[in-house]
Amino acid sequence: MNIVNKLTLRHLKQNKKRTLVTIIGTIISVAMITAVATLAISFMDLMQRQTIAQDGEWHVLYYNVNSEQLEALEDDKETDKVVISKDRGYALLEGSKNEYKPYLFVKQYNAAGFEQFPVTLKEGRLPQAANEVVVSEHIKSNGGVEFAIRDTVELEVGKRYLLDSQEMPNSFQQFDPLQVDEGEWKEGLFQLSPETYKIVGVVERPSWEPTWAPGYTIISYLDEAMIGADEKVQASVVLKDVNRNLYDHAKEVAEHNNIEKYSFNNQLLRFYGVTNNNGLQTTLYSLSAIIMTVIVIGSVALIYNAFGISVSERSRHLGMLSSVGATKKQKRNSVFFEGVVIGAISIPIGIIAGIVGIGVTFWYINSIIQGALGIEEKLQVVITPFSILVACLVSMITIFISTYIPARRASKISAIDAIRQTQDIKLTEKAVKTSSVVRKIFGIEAEIGLKNLKRNKRRYRTTVFSLVISIILFLTVSYFTDNLKKVLELSQDGVNYDIQVLLGSDQQETDLMKESILSLENITEYTYLEESDLATWIEEEAISDIFKKNLEHDRSILKDGKYPYGIHIKALNLERLEAYAKEIGVEIEHLQDPENIRAIVVDTVPYEDYEAGKIYETKVLHTEVGEHLELYSQNWETGEYKLLKEIEIGGLTDKLPMGITPGHIGGITMIISEEVLQSIIADVEKVHVNKYLYLNSKDPMKTQEQIEEIQEGDMHVYNVYQARQQEEQLVLLMSVFTYGFITLITIISIANIFNTISTSISLRKREFAMLKSVGMTPKSFNKMINYESIFYGIKSLLYGLPLSFGIMYLIYKATRNTFYFGFLLPWTSIGIVIIAVFMIVGSAMLYSISKVKKENIIEALKQENV
Incomplete structure (x- = not known):
């Protein structure tokens, strides 16, 4: 280790408070990046498990498959499992008390079907032969008809068709409610065949049975060996690897085996990040890129401010190094070395903190999402090597970007300027020139406040930058969430009732x-x-x-x-x-x-x-x-x-x-x-x-x-509640996490703003003492500070709002790949932001001033800025 690096380490140890603040800021930023990466994977995992729990696990469904085609699907190299199912048909349920649910609906599965689809056994066992069935407990609770295990039922099973139709249309399915008009049935059962079943168990009402379905579900066993050459079944394929190639592969399989119709489990596939809608795919990637860019910029801002303040306060130390022969490269490398040291400490701690923080968040929020949102599955922390690698790389790149500008600035500091600490203060007439209108309208206090901001631009910009980042993050996430709700509203055709x-x-x-x-x-x-x-x-x-x-x-x-x-x-x-x-x-x-x-x-x-x-x-x-x-x-x-x-x-x-x-x-x-x-x-x-x-x-x-x-x-x-439940759960979950994320970012930014303003005020003790020594009254002093707060807020809004509008429009353009609706600004959120900015800056100023108000004028004029 060279002498410059040793001195850098000594300086970090001697300035423990500043070093600790920088480390904590970096840890928080790394933890945030890790938490976002872990959250994204864990969130997708939750929605995958929830979808599987409600609708079963399958990826591609092939319709009307014969035994030869079925064998080809099972032998396909991409196939992991094949679930065979068949809608056997409907039979009248004698004694049903629900006149809109007068049928039993017979569904058949092979052994894999009972594993891949949500069939929850309450009593007895699952069927193992074609003449065995399990019945839904809903038949008793809703239909008023009770079946006992080991009972034998004889049914006339057929298909539902419209009455009085000249030609038989396609038969009705479970998603088609009972065809009735003013109490008169418009449908009947045809193509009846007798079936005798032995009841071997009772199951929960299947989640995939619509609430408006006309038949209570009973499930029988489908033996693959008993499928005749001309018999047709449905084949639900579970793939070994889920990726976007599955769409082309399914098409090839269908064409090669003369399968006329197939479909995809888009409800589940979208939570693997896979879709065959190019517009939707572009929308998802565009929105993800925009949000991740905003997150990374926010992280860079937090770490940059921490290093920026550190380098600013190290300027005298760097100047002394320069005075004894340190080169520009050595001074620059000194800052980079500080970044390496901070990163070596912060990245491991930040990654662990991010994972632990997400775990604690999940533990707290699981009761909310299971109670309020009706989600059965729990959030689990899912950690993958890829997510940890991404978090490390993004954190390292973020720290490098955050140290690069301070490092270049440090290399350019001359020994005299650094020792005298004049590099942050610009006293040229042009630099501090203000309009005479400011004094005429607001008074000399406002003019002095504005001149101070102009002569101390670096800290002024740091504070404004922190505020701008907070504004952008809050408005971007708010608009993103509002767009999700709008998209949901469009996709659900405006259904707003249960x-x-x-x-x-x-x-x-x-x-x-x-x-x-x-x-x-x-x-x-x-x-x-x-x-x-x-x-x-x-x-x-x-x-x-x-x-x-x-x-x-x-x-x-x-x-x-x-x-x-x-x-x-x-x-x-x-x-x-x-x-x-x-x-x-x-x-x-x-x-x-x-x-x-x-x-x-x-x-x-x-x-x-x-x-x-x-x-x-x-x-x-x-x-x-x-x-x-x-x-x-x-x-x-x-x-x-x-x-x-x-x-x-x-x-x-x-x-x-x-x-x-x-x-x-x-x-x-x-x-x-x-x-x-x-x-x-x-x-x-x-x-x-x-x-x-x-x-x-x-x-x-x-x-x-x-x-x-x-x-x-x-x-x-x-x-209609069941049909739209999952989409609403998705938006509510994303709202919880996005607003939780923006709250975290805002708290960190507020802490950064308080830190920046507090440091700036502390370094201005001599200036305040000088103003008081020449007759500035406490009232005028307070007015000057208030005007500075207002200038901070106005400047932040002048930059933050247009940038936020630009990002909002990018999000809007991304959604236009799939959804077309007008671009509207979130005026409520904008109003909240404007009020919050002035409250944050005002509070930070009051807190900082309260610490220096009681300083003795003589002592303050004598002391050095440290």
Whole structure:
């Protein structure tokens, strides 16, 4: 070790407080990088396990596979396991108390199926022969029919088809609810064959059984050896290695073995970071790159500030080295050596701290995600050699970047300037020149404060830089999370409720059912509305841009220059309509007049372009408030249209009350009052009005069971909670972690800001003493400090906000690879940031000043800056 490095080590030991602050800052930064890498892998692992627990583990599904094709799939080099399954069909469940669940649904699996799919045994054993079954406990709890182990059941198993159809369409599956209209069945069982099963066990209700499914699941054994040459089954393949090549490989396998149809478990594959949607792949990579860049910049900023302050305070030491013959290279290497020493101590500790910190975070948060979010699996710390290697490399690169600029600056410090400590202070007239307007408007205190910032630019920039990083991180993560929610909203077609209940046509019966349902304990929010469909014709220039493009190829759909549109009438009761109108800024009185009728029109809807693989947010029509639309009813027998009323557009919005979905580009959603609806349809002989109750519940599954227990008359319950549960869990989890991350970064940045300002104030003791010695009063002194705080805040916002907007726009452009919607700034978050910046700087200044206020003027003027 050369003499310069030995002196550097001695200096680090002598200045223990500064060294410790630098080490702690670096440890925190390394821990943060490690935590982010570990968090990303652990988060993906959680979602993989949760998806497998809900839907089973498989990657590629091949449909209608015969025994020869099945053998080829099993022999494929990429195949790990093959799950064979078959939907045997439906049989009537005698004695079912749930009129919308009148069937038993027979599902068959081979031995691998019971391992790869979530089949949880409660009693007995799993089936081992084709004539054995396990039954769902839901049959007893929901259907009121009890089966005992060792019972034998004889069933007539067949397929569900529409009644009275001229040609048999594709049979209905479990995702298709019971086909019933006003209490009358529209479907039946055909192609029946007798089956006798022995019950050998009871299982939990399968998570993959939809809540609206018409059949209770029972599971039988499928023996591969018994599959006939002409018999067709479904083959779910579990691959040895999950990567993006699986899409091309599946296509090759299907073509080579003449398999006509196959699909992928995209729900699971996306948590391996694999997707066959190029736009979505670009979106994911772009968003990841942007967020990781922001994280790395934040880490560099933290370590750079720590080293920057260290080098600034070491300037006299470096100057003395220079005075005794140290070269520029030796001074530069001295700083690099300090970085190596700090890194050697900080990186191992930081990696361990990051892993331990994530472990503690997971331990604390597991109870939240399992309780509030309904996630069964626990977060586990997943550590891979790759993640540790990435954390080490990023940390080393970060430390190198953080020391490079201070090292270059240190090499250029002359011996005289370093010993006199004049390198940070610029006293040229140009450097400290301020506008005369500042003194005229704010006084001499503001001018002195501004001059100090100008002459001490290095520490000023360090503080501003820390604030700018905090602003960028907070706004970027906020916008990223808001975009996730917007993407989820578009992908779910605007569904914003847990349970939909279609009520019967009898008003008295409907009122009784509504009252009974709303008295249930877990319901948190509801909307009751009446719906009816009408029609209108829109002038060509006002129609959707998508329709205008279609007219370039075919104008035959126009009638007298107008384009046909559907009208979806949604009538809310007065209480709900009043709250909704207030939310979007429409006077409720304008919506209640049956003579001069007005409606709120939802003019923006999501539109999916299947060819491009993108989801757009587009205008249904181009119109303005005050315009009128003609409402027509159509006679479906004759095809004739009858003019009913002319309705005025009372408001345009893209916001939807609970229970109302945005519809599609060929239909206009109109929200009106119940009285206005009755006025519109008063002259129509036959009009179909559906009555719906939309519910949000603390426990949607339990609420559905309670509704089905009190069900009377013509009513249909549709639970959408299960279908959208996983996507909402994903966004909520990401929100928890992203906001947790930004909180950590903000706390570190605040600590850095306090440290920087405190050090700066401490080094200005002589300056403050001089100002007081020439007559500056405590009031003027406080004003000067307050103005400095304001200047810090304004400068930080002037840099931070535009940079944040730029990163937000990059995130927006990344999402446009898959989703198209307007770019909107998060004004609430911006307001929070503006207030927080001035509070942080003000607090840091007050804290620092409180430490030097009581200094003796004479002593302060005599002392050296240290």
